[in-house]
Amino acid sequence: MTEILRARAALLDMDGTLVDSTAVVERLWLAWAEPHGLDPETVLRVVHGRQGHQSMAILLPERDHAINLHENEIMLATEAGDVDGVVGIAGADRLLAALETVPHAIVTSANVALMTARMQAAGLTVPELAVTAENVSASKPDPEGFLLAARMLGVAPAECVVFEDSGAGIQAGLAAGMRVVGVGRHAGAHAPTVHVDDLTAVTLTHLDDGFELRIG
Known part of the structure; x- marks a missing residue:
């Protein structure tokens, strides 16, 4: 209709x-999440649509947000340089x-x-x-x-x-x-x-x- x-x-x-x-977002975010032992499905449910530092704050709620802001800048630069696919x-x-x-x-x-x-x-x-x-x-x-x-x-x-x-x-x-x-x-x-x-x-x-x- x-x-x-x-x-x-x-x-x-x-x-x-x-x-x-989708391919690059999920590839880079799963690589970020692996050292933290985060569940991949949970990560992919959270990261789409949000700014990276907010996703990090949700996934690692006890971590100093200053670290999230710093890592988000690195993530943004990495994403901007990786447009494969x-x-x-x-x-x-x-x-x-x-x-x-x-x-x-x-x-x-x-x-x-x-x-x-x-x-x-x-x-x-x-x-x-x-x-x-x-x-x-x-x-x-x-x-x-x-x-x-x-x-x-x-x-x-x-x-x-x-x-x-x-x-x-x-x-x-x-x-x-x-x-x-x-x-x-x-x-x-x-x-x-x-x-x-x-x-x-x-x-x-x-x-x-x-x-x-x-x-x-």
Whole structure:
């Protein structure tokens, strides 16, 4: 069944939503986790969608957070230099092209260097506005990033639609008072507004006061 959403702005996560970086993310995080004796399944449940230092704090709750911040900087630099296997999510290029003339932004837990490296590796254009790890004090599932992007675009949260894949990201979008398109086979488990396997299922039509998304 086709779902229709009308909005004035689109806010897009990057990893798992616009680019498929699963292989490199899981490879590097499991390598980080091994010396700590952490359960791999637990690690992979935690790290997607969050800033690295927050994931570390969840996984190693007794550790000094200053160590997490330091190791996160190392992790970000390592990830930015390792884009082997990073590709665009099906339909991402077409959706970004359709959004060029309407308010939109990336809202990602990556920093600028990592976002740029992965978007370039996937052959995707970075939107003019990007809210990255440098711009927020709280990681998803906190809604800060989405609310900041809406404010910068001058669009009310209720008039924004979020594209997200992770549980933390979907939770953040809903907490911001926005509708959420869950992207990917695991996204439906986190109760987004609507769910698609990939972005080929999304068609955008421009309206005088925004745009319409036909989903499905």
